[in-house]
Amino acid sequence: MFGEHELRTQFIRVGEKKIHIIENPDGTFLYRRDDVRVIIAGGDGLKVLPAPAEGYGVRFLMIRLSTKVAVPPRESITGYLSAPIDVTVRSGNTEIDRFPLGREKYALYGDAAQGVIVRYHVSEFSTGEPDSVGVLKLVIKNPTNDWKLVERVVVPIKNSAMFYTPEKAYYPLVILTTREPYEVNNTGNPPDGTLRETHRAEPIPNFRMRWWP
Amino acid sequence: MNATATFHLPDAVTLDFKAVLLALVILILSVVLGKLSKRMVLVKAKETELSWILNEDTAEIVFRMFLLGGIIGALYVLGVLKYEIWGTTVGNLAFSAGFFYLSYVFAKKSRDYLLSLGGSKAEVTVRAKLFYYSFLTIAFLLAINLAGISAKLSALLAAVGITGIVLGFAAQTVVSNFISGVFMYFDRPLQIGDAVKVGDVGGVVEDLRILSTRIRSWDGTLIRIPNEKLFNSNIVNLMRYPARRVEVSVGISYDSDVEKAIEIIKKTLDDIPFVLAEPEPTVYVDSLGDSAVILSVRAWAPSEKWFNVRTEVVKRIKEALEEEGIEIPFPQRVNWFAKELRVKLER
Numbered sequence: 001m002f003g004e005h006e007l008r009t010q011f012i013r014v015g016e017k018k019i020h021i022i023e024n025p026d027g028t029f030l031y032r033r034d035d036v037r038v039i040i041a042g043g044d045g046l047k048v049l050p051a052p053a054e055g056y057g058v059r060f061l062m063i064r065l066s067t068k069v070a071v072p073p074r075e076s077i078t079g080y081l082s083a084p085i086d087v088t089v090r091s092g093n094t095e096i097d098r099f100p101l102g103r104e105k106y107a108l109y110g111d112a113a114q115g116v117i118v119r120y121h122v123s124e125f126s127t128g129e130p131d132s133v134g135v136l137k138l139v140i141k142n143p144t145n146d147w148k149l150v151e152r153v154v155v156p157i158k159n160s161a162m163f164y165t166p167e168k169a170y171y172p173l174v175i176l177t178t179r180e181p182y183e184v185n186n187t188g189n190p191p192d193g194t195l196r197e198t199h200r201a202e203p204i205p206n207f208r209m210r211w212w213p
Numbered sequence: 214m215n216a217t218a219t220f221h222l223p224d225a226v227t228l229d230f231k232a233v234l235l236a237l238v239i240l241i242l243s244v245v246l247g248k249l250s251k252r253m254v255l256v257k258a259k260e261t262e263l264s265w266i267l268n269e270d271t272a273e274i275v276f277r278m279f280l281l282g283g284i285i286g287a288l289y290v291l292g293v294l295k296y297e298i299w300g301t302t303v304g305n306l307a308f309s310a311g312f313f314y315l316s317y318v319f320a321k322k323s324r325d326y327l328l329s330l331g332g333s334k335a336e337v338t339v340r341a342k343l344f345y346y347s348f349l350t351i352a353f354l355l356a357i358n359l360a361g362i363s364a365k366l367s368a369l370l371a372a373v374g375i376t377g378i379v380l381g382f383a384a385q386t387v388v389s390n391f392i393s394g395v396f397m398y399f400d401r402p403l404q405i406g407d408a409v410k411v412g413d414v415g416g417v418v419e420d421l422r423i424l425s426t427r428i429r430s431w432d433g434t435l436i437r438i439p440n441e442k443l444f445n446s447n448i449v450n451l452m453r454y455p456a457r458r459v460e461v462s463v464g465i466s467y468d469s470d471v472e473k474a475i476e477i478i479k480k481t482l483d484d485i486p487f488v489l490a491e492p493e494p495t496v497y498v499d500s501l502g503d504s505a506v507i508l509s510v511r512a513w514a515p516s517e518k519w520f521n522v523r524t525e526v527v528k529r530i531k532e533a534l535e536e537e538g539i540e541i542p543f544p545q546r547v548n549w550f551a552k553e554l555r556v557k558l559e560r
Contacts, residue, residue, distance in 0.1 A: 055486075056518075107491035108456045108513060117455050117515045120490045 001133075002164040003196075004045045014048060014087050015101045015133050021046065031089070031096060038096045046091055049198045050134070050169030052157035053084040053119045055100060059158040060118040060207075061171075062109050063136065065125050069150045071142040071178060078139045081123040081153070082132035085162070085169045101133055109154055110211045118154060136171040137191035140178065148178035154209050156186050161201035163190045170195055172203070182209040236287035243283020247276040274318050281311055301361035309360035316352030320345050338405055339398060339421055346423070386441070390424040393444035397421070402448045408516075410449040411438060456489060457519045459512045459526055464505030466540040471498060471506060474539050481533040482512050487522045489513040504545040 001014050005021075007029050012019040020032040024039075031038040031046070040046070053061055063081050071077055084104070089097040107120035129135055136155070142148045155174050163170040170192070175185040188203030254272040285307050288294050294304030327341035398421075403409050407418045409428065416430035426443050428436045438446075451457065465474050475496045482494045492513050499509035510530065514522035534541060 056515075104486040105490050106487060106515060107489050109491075112456060113454055115455055117489075 001166055002048055002050055002169060003166055004047050006045055007040065007043060012046075012048060017087070017099065017101065019048065019089065031091075033089075033097055033099065036097050036099075038091075040091050040096070043091055046089060049088050049090065050162040050164050051086040051088040051098065051198070052160045052162060052171070053086050053100065053121075053134070054158060055086065055104060055106065055119050058106065058117055058119050059156060060109065060116060060154050061157045062107055062118040062120055062152055062154045064120070064122045064152040065150065066122050067124060069125050069140060071140050071148045071150065073142060073145045073147060076139060076141040078137070079125045079127050080129050081125060081136045081138055082121070082130040083123065083134040083136040083171055084119060084121045085134035115211075119157075133167075134169050134171070135191075137173050139173065139175045141175060142178045144179055150176065150178065150182075153184060154207070155184055156204040156207045158204070159201060160186055160204060161188060162198045163192075163195035164198065165195060183207065184209060232290050232292070236290045239286040239290060240283045243279045243286065247279030247283075250279060251276040271322075278315075281314065285311065299362055305359065305361045309356040312359055313352055313356035316356070317349065320348040320352070323348070336404070342423075343398070386439075387424065390440045393440035394421070394423050394425075397426075397440055397444055403450050407453070408451040410451065411443060411446050414438065451519070452516045455516060456492075456513045457516045459488075459510075459514050459519065459523045461510040461523070461527055461530065462499065463508045463510060463530055463534070464502060464541060465508060465534065466542040467506060469506070469539045471508075473537070474508060474534060477533050477537050477539065478508065478510055478530055481529045482510070482526065485522065485525055485529060487514050487518045488526065489515070505542050 001012070005012055007021065007023075009023045010021050012021070017033060022030040022032065024030060028042070029040040031040055061083065063083060065081075069077065069079075084100065084102050086098055086100050088095050103121075105120045106117055108115045109118045110116060124130070125138070138153060140150055153174065153176050155171070157171070161172060163172065170190070171186075173187045173189050173191045175187060177183045177185070184207045186204040186207070188201055190197065251272040254267060254275050255269065258267040258269070258272065285294075288303065288307060294302060294307060296303045298306070324341045324345040327344060328337060397403075403418050403421075403426075405418050405421060409416070409418055411428070414428060414430065414436050416428040416436065418426065419429045419435070420427040423440075425437045425439050428438060430436050463474075463478065465471070478496045479494065482488045482496075483490075488494060489512070494510070494512035496508060496510050498506060500507045510526065512522070512526060531541065
């Protein structure tokens with residue numbers, strides 16, 4: 001699924017989507033996905049890589065926890081969330097196609113006047129990795145002396161790096177600190193040391209969730 | 214032949230052959246040096262990342278600078294700069310013209326640089342324009358002063374005072390538009406790129422100018438609204454906030470199951486990506502109409518996607534209700550007759 005694919009007639013399955021590459025008699029290749037058609041005039045291969053779920057151009061991903069998490073004082077908890085992703089298809093260093101994988105949904109984070117449109121997803125907070133293609137590893141730290149409740153996490157994802165295996169895509173490790181206002185840190189680090197990276201990217205630290213928990 | 218032949222300008226400047234020759238040499242030298250410098254800038258422009266400052270425009274400007282310097286130098290050698298005109302010297306006038314031209318070039322380059330900076334396009338455009346015009350106004354006033362004609366100009370202005378008053382009345386609309394433009398800049402009811410409604414005009418703001426605002430209407434025509442009129446109008450900014458509400462009324466027949474219809478509509482809304490999950494859409498019975506039970510559908514969408522979402526919502530709700538056998542009725546009327554109707558069927 002994710003990784004580099006040879007340019008030859010073949011199907012590439014990406015989640016529920018199917019990419020079809022057809023070799024033309026003139027030596028060019030036809031890329032097909034749903035209604036998208038691109039003629040690839042040459043090159044060595046095609047890269048199919050995960051990308052942050054920016055959709056039509058949003059900067060944040062909001063994952064609402066289907067079950068809220070209460071964190072005791074001075075404790076931290078690590079878990080996994082399922083997460084939506086986009087898929088980018090690249091020929092050389094040019095993006096020839098980009099599409100969302102799974103359900104595409106948006107929400108308004110914050111109030112009507114000052115809020116921001118974010119990509120929206122609902123997930124269970126689990127200690128084991130979910131079955132979904134997109135995964136986000138979340139560390140919730142509570143440095144305060146009070147119990148804290150977490151209902152959602154809003155992650156800055158614009159231009160974020162992604163990590164992947166052939167079958168799964170991972171967001172960088174995200175740390176949520178429950179000092180008010182809650183602070184979210186997209187560390188830019190892989191959640192696991194064995195994963196491949198889509199590109200080198202800086203961490204996106206210190207995003208303050210003005211509207212928490 | 215006498216090599217020191219002299220030429221006489223009436224009452225003022227005397228030219229000799231050496232001076233003319235020297236002036237010509239200065240001019241030619243300035244052109245040659247200008248061309249060389251232009252070429253050097255062009256070569257550097259290809260190597261540098263600072264292309265906003267080193268480019269073909271800059272090369273041309275450098276060439277003109279040399280030319281201007283050459284012309285002034287030549288005029289100096291010829292003694293023309295000492296020539297008095299309007300109570301000042303040609304030298305002062307040439308120097309002030311050069312100063313204003315330099316300021317103009319600097320202002321233009323700075324404006325281009327400001328425009329090339331990232332950030333909100335509208336914000337940057339307005340800031341760049343404000344800087345450009347302020348800088349030019351100050352440079353103009355300084356140039357007048359350098360030219361040594363500010364006193365003359367004041368006297369002239371005083372002399373035409375009455376004319377000024379007349380012109381002032383005539384120009385009051387222009388001034389009013391200008392001041393409204395300045396107020397609008399600080400009030401910021403709209404920005405370039407915003408979708409707006411002003412009175413019966415609707416469209417996208419294309420440009421905010423000193424005297425007027427230009428709007429590209431929905432049907433692709435350009436509408437120029439004087440700033441004064443805009444300032445006094447009710448402005449509806451359709452994109453100021455991130456989300457806008459879509460409102461649709463749906464009539465279903467009195468025979469239909471209302472709860473089921475509401476569930477179907479909610480499910481349909483949930484399947485449309487740009488119908489925001491939060492704030493949650495609401496569907497409720499709004500009224501009992503003459504021919505149908507009226508359901509009100511309220512959903513939020515990103516402001517820039519509002520129109521697409523509205524059309525999609527209407528289309529998908531109709532399809533979903535039809536698929537589930539829920540009737541969207543035509544207008545109906547039940548007629549009662551005082552006497553029983555006798556109907557004769559002919560075969």
